[in-house]
Amino acid sequence: MSVDQQTVKRVARLARLKVKDEDVPRLAGELNAILGFIEQLNEVDIATVEPMTSVVTMKMKMRQDEVTDGHYPQKIVANAPAKDDDFFMVPKVVE
Amino acid sequence: MTSLTALTISAAREGLKKKQFSALELTDAYLAAMEKARLLNAYVVETPEKAREMARASDARLAAGQGGALEGIPLGIKDLFATEGVHTQACSHILDGFKPQYESTVSANLWRDGAVMLGKLNMDEFAMGSSNETSYYGNVINPWKRKGSNAALVPGGSSGGSAAAVAAHICAAATATDTGGSIRQPAAFTGTVGMKPTYGRCSRWGIVAFASSLDQAGPIARDVRDAAIMLKSMASVDPKDTTSVDLPVPDYEAAIGRPIKGLRVGIPKEYRVDGMPAEIDALWQKGAEWLKAEGAEIVEISLPHTKYALPAYYIVAPAEASSNLARYDGVRYGLRVPGDDIVDMYENSRAAGFGREVQRRILIGTYVLSAGYYDAYYVRAQKVRTLIKQDFDKAWSEVDLVLTPATPSPAFAPGEITDPVQMYLNDIFTVTVNMAGLPGIAVPAGLSADGLPLGLQLIGKPFGEETLFQAAAAIEQAAGRFSAWPCW
Numbered sequence: 102m103s104v105d106q107q108t109v110k111r112v113a114r115l116a117r118l119k120v121k122d123e124d125v126p127r128l129a130g131e132l133n134a135i136l137g138f139i140e141q142l143n144e145v146d147i148a149t150v151e152p153m154t155s156v157v158t159m160k161m162k163m164r165q166d167e168v169t170d171g172h173y174p175q176k177i178v179a180n181a182p183a184k185d186d187d188f189f190m191v192p193k194v195v196e
Numbered sequence: 197m198t199s200l201t202a203l204t205i206s207a208a209r210e211g212l213k214k215k216q217f218s219a220l221e222l223t224d225a226y227l228a229a230m231e232k233a234r235l236l237n238a239y240v241v242e243t244p245e246k247a248r249e250m251a252r253a254s255d256a257r258l259a260a261g262q263g264g265a266l267e268g269i270p271l272g273i274k275d276l277f278a279t280e281g282v283h284t285q286a287c288s289h290i291l292d293g294f295k296p297q298y299e300s301t302v303s304a305n306l307w308r309d310g311a312v313m314l315g316k317l318n319m320d321e322f323a324m325g326s327s328n329e330t331s332y333y334g335n336v337i338n339p340w341k342r343k344g345s346n347a348a349l350v351p352g353g354s355s356g357g358s359a360a361a362v363a364a365h366i367c368a369a370a371t372a373t374d375t376g377g378s379i380r381q382p383a384a385f386t387g388t389v390g391m392k393p394t395y396g397r398c399s400r401w402g403i404v405a406f407a408s409s410l411d412q413a414g415p416i417a418r419d420v421r422d423a424a425i426m427l428k429s430m431a432s433v434d435p436k437d438t439t440s441v442d443l444p445v446p447d448y449e450a451a452i453g454r455p456i457k458g459l460r461v462g463i464p465k466e467y468r469v470d471g472m473p474a475e476i477d478a479l480w481q482k483g484a485e486w487l488k489a490e491g492a493e494i495v496e497i498s499l500p501h502t503k504y505a506l507p508a509y510y511i512v513a514p515a516e517a518s519s520n521l522a523r524y525d526g527v528r529y530g531l532r533v534p535g536d537d538i539v540d541m542y543e544n545s546r547a548a549g550f551g552r553e554v555q556r557r558i559l560i561g562t563y564v565l566s567a568g569y570y571d572a573y574y575v576r577a578q579k580v581r582t583l584i585k586q587d588f589d590k591a592w593s594e595v596d597l598v599l600t601p602a603t604p605s606p607a608f609a610p611g612e613i614t615d616p617v618q619m620y621l622n623d624i625f626t627v628t629v630n631m632a633g634l635p636g637i638a639v640p641a642g643l644s645a646d647g648l649p650l651g652l653q654l655i656g657k658p659f660g661e662e663t664l665f666q667a668a669a670a671i672e673q674a675a676g677r678f679s680a681w682p683c684w
Binding site for chain 1: 394395501504511522525527535537555556558575580581585617620
């Protein structure tokens with residue numbers, strides 16, 4: 102599979118990365134080099150193999166469904182680039 | 197008296213206990229050394245006031261006959277660990293100004309045991325790199341130089357600041373993280389000891405996420421004993437990390453000096469890669485001979501899927517990274533670059549905030565996870581991962597641990613490797629360990645013809661860290677210690 106420039110633009114859009122037009126050919130080349138490197142996985146027979154989901158066999162830990170943390174909105178918004186009281190500020194989304 | 201910064205953790209611990217010097221004196225000695233070593237660019241932030249305050253508190257506890265396992269020991273913390281109120285930016289522009297309101301579990305464990313924070317250490321941006329050339333804060337310089345040369349070399353990555361700082365004696369030891377080799381490769385490049393424990397041994401809570409199924413914290417230290425002391429404090433069972441494994445933390449230091457007679461050590465034939473320098477191969481054989489001389493049994497083994505580990509890694513790691521890094525959008529923290537609307541703002545912020553290597557990996561990750569490709573890439577890679585793990589599971593019926601080189605070469609010069617895939621090959625010996633979730637340790641074992649440190653890697657069974665410390669100590673004993681001091 103080879104990535105063309107249109108695909109680079111589409112993927113960049115999905116990833117919410119603004120890519121300059123002049124950078125697209127370079128990125129396409131780099132992505133194709135990496136995808137070419139990855140291609141060798143196709144020679145592995147995986148027909149009867151289960152995907153790895155955890156490193157050591159362990160049961161997913163469960164805890165009581167109760168509130169154990171919170172009630173400090175000031176801390177939550179402390180690092181926001183734009184805030185108003187306890188709210189994150191973003192550009193207008195709904196007219 | 198030798199300089200206080202020349203002391204290992206175990207020696208400093210003794211000196212503090214015997215009141216030969218105070219924790220404040222020890223910390224001040226490090227702060228002065230850090231100032232003189234700024235050209236290495238190992239620290240991105242120094243925290244002298246916090247360090248002195250912590251050292252004074254240590255002195256008070258020591259005077260009262262109290263004190264934890266790391267009381268008064270000055271450490272450097274990789275910028276990936278959240279430290280409350282202190283610069284934590286994964287060395288990325290996108291986290292500009294971020295000061296966490298909380299402390300990572302690993303660093304909190306160290307402070308609980310009395311350690312002193314000297315500052316935050318440089319690293320590859322979001323831990324993506326093998327040479328510390330992707331940091332927003334600039335390259336870290338390896339304190340080692342080639343014989344007869346003054347040219348700068350890379351310290352390896354991504355924990356390049358941690359490794360350089362330990363080698364240059366500007367911290368007693370450092371925290372680091374390892375997703376594909378980021379503890380062991382820089383340790384090998386700087387003549388230090390780097391331990392990546394079993395996945396689930398150290399809590400990932402409060403560590404900036406790169407690839408969640410691979411990331412694991414561990415120490416970089418000057419010798420095997422110090423690495424064992426550090427891991428004992430860093431490791432814990434943490435309810436805040438669901439992948440934290442519910443096993444008590446053993447006393448790793450007790451494993452050092454235990455005879456290795458009868459240990460079965462595997463030599464995987466697939467690690468004899470094409471184009472491997474003769475000196476790496478010779479070092480590997482020497483390592484096997486040292487262990488044999490101590491009574492270990494050397495067994496040739498096969499790990500047939502080794503060559504697929506790196507390509508599978510370059511699906512799994514970017515896929516998980518693209519997902520983890522989706523949170524950086526200019527809303528909740530870090531850099532915001534305005535745009536015409538909210539999506540434009542996201543795109544501008546991310547384009548300005550992420551460096552080239554990070555953007556490359558986000559794009560690859562987004563591509564392999566995009567509609568129609570998930571099975572062909574991510575699921576296939578996770579299946580290959582199962583095969584890699586099964587290779588090791590089979591090996592464990594024959595051997596107790598595996599010996600390999602740590603890296604395919606000694607440290608190289610900044611700018612020497614520009615092709616991304618070529619750079620990825622640095623992790624060829626280390627990445628299988630992350631894919632299988634196993635513990636691995638890099639221990640200095642010799643010098644290259646150019647006088648640069650070379651490391652060997654030992655790989656253990658899940659939660660076999662004690663065996664690794666035991667065998668690594670035997671290698672250290674045979675190989676001797678290597679100091680960067682003559683170099684700078």
